[in-house]
Amino acid sequence: MSDLLDQMRRNPRGDWTMQDIVRVCAEHDLACSAPKRGSHYKGLPPGLRDDTDDPLQTSG
Template identity: 45%
Template sequence: MSRRLERMRENPTANWTMSDVEALCREFDIHCAPPRGGGSHYKIAHPAIAEKLTVPSKRPIKAVYIRHLVASRTV
């Protein structure tokens, strides 16, 4: 298990940034698409999960989004 994932699970309320989320997605081969055309949300998806997670790109990332990400079956 990655150290970043452990820290996110232990403390989802920390000041996580989109670069932290992107790094975690890269570690687990999760698709993380940046906002397009004036949008403000990143789209996070994986073929093993039916629903997509949309995360606002402003800082810090709220704990609810971190909890959803680390609770997915792909990490």
Template identity: 40%
Template structure:
């Protein structure tokens, strides 16, 4: 797992932004799809399968960071 995910794991309550979520997904080899009309990013395989939805509000709530870390642990390729 990448440095960003490890930092999120250590401190989910930090002031995380959506750019940090995108970076963590890139490091883990998981797609982070921007909203086409709404305000929620979709994390997962672009072709389908399991997905996690994260609101793009700033800062992102710690519960979503914890869910993201768990999701990347389970779904991450790298």
């Protein structure tokens, strides 16, 4: 686990920047995606699609 992630866990209300979040995501092989609407970023594992609102929806 990264030192930055440890610091964030010890002080979750710290003045963390989005660059800090992106860095932690990258260190843990998570894709950090900006919101399409709203204000919440997502950390997604590799291979997981971010363009589906309905997880049961299938193509074809």
